[in-house]
Amino acid sequence: MDILKQISQYVVEGEPGELEELMRRALDQGSTARELLDGGLLDGMNQVGELFREGEMFVPEVLMSARTMDLGMEIIKPLLGEGDVKVAGKIVVATVKGDLHDIGKKLVCMMLEGAGYEIHDLGVDVSPEDICRAVEEIRPDLVGMSAMLTTTMTAMKETTEALRAAGLYDSVKVMVGGAPINAGFAEEIGANYSPDATGAVELANALMAS
Numbered sequence: 242m243d244i245l246k247q248i249s250q251y252v253v254e255g256e257p258g259e260l261e262e263l264m265r266r267a268l269d270q271g272s273t274a275r276e277l278l279d280g281g282l283l284d285g286m287n288q289v290g291e292l293f294r295e296g297e298m299f300v301p302e303v304l305m306s307a308r309t310m311d312l313g314m315e316i317i318k319p320l321l322g323e324g325d326v327k328v329a330g331k332i333v334v335a336t337v338k339g340d341l342h343d344i345g346k347k348l349v350c351m352m353l354e355g356a357g358y359e360i361h362d363l364g365v366d367v368s369p370e371d372i373c374r375a376v377e378e379i380r381p382d383l384v385g386m387s388a389m390l391t392t393t394m395t396a397m398k399e400t401t402e403a404l405r406a407a408g409l410y411d412s413v414k415v416m417v418g419g420a421p422i423n424a425g426f427a428e429e430i431g432a433n434y435s436p437d438a439t440g441a442v443e444l445a446n447a448l449m450a451s
């Protein structure tokens with residue numbers, strides 16, 4: 242089996258020890274962080290998503306896969322940002338209230354950090370009030386919100402409304418993303434959308450320039 246397929250398989254099976262060893266070996270042998278991310282880790286997580294949807298994987302197994310994916314991302318994190326030193330802007334990022342999914346958000350943070358942004362990651366299940374408080378304290382250029390459940394998308398709307406009510410909305414630009422989110426929803430709530438982490442960097446750069 243080729244190395245990328247094996248990495249993806251370890252994510253599906255939730256085997257962090259094996260994954261770490263193989264990823265370090267692959268990097269030693271000249272694979273790039275980007276190759277391991279796209280062809281290995283993300284491919285594995287996509288398979289997990291399908292198996293979960295089909296009822297062939299359950300929450301405890303998905304958690305093991307998530308932990309394995311996390312470890313894989315930690316290994317490549319220092320390599321993705323190599324070469325960038327300038328601070329492109331400050332971004333507050335959070336998974337919204339009621340939502341505990343953070344793999345995609347972490348990936349977005351990693352890519353933005355790699356592109357030179359100063360990231361303030363507030364974590365998961367973050368209320369509109371806490372996001373407003375962070376915006377007041379940190380005074381970021383951008384706010385990024387992640388939601389993976391259709392039931393938590395509404396918390397994004399509540400957050401943009403809370404930012405407006407607190408008079409903070411005009412001082413930041415808001416980006417949103419996550420599986421149930423689309424451009425139409427983003428526009429409706431006064432935010433900007435990108436479907437993935439690479440797009441998030443392009444979007445952040447465009448928003449900073451506008």
Ligand code: B12
Binds near residue numbers: 286294301307385
């Ligand atoms: C891993 C996972 C979990 C893990 C999360 C672990 C963790 N630490 O994150 C655990 C087991 C905890 C979990 C729990 C639940 N989950 Co879940 N989970 C998933 C799964 C399989 C993968 C998500 C993932 O990490 N994908 C990989 C990452 C890299 O992709 P991503 O998150 O989409 O992020 C990318 C983009 O969306 C975008 N992006 C993300 N955020 C942002 C933010 C910004 C600003 C931007 C610009 C872009 C952006 O960029 C990212 C990188 O490219 C998905 C299936 C799926 N297809 O998504 C279900 C899924 C999201 N879960 C689902 C469900 C139902 C649940 C539970 C309710 C299950 C239960 N019965 O308990 C709970 C809810 C817990 C809660 N309150 O949040 C459903 C949601 C259905 C829906 N429409 O609402 C899904 C779609 C599975 C399914 N098909 O049924 N889950």
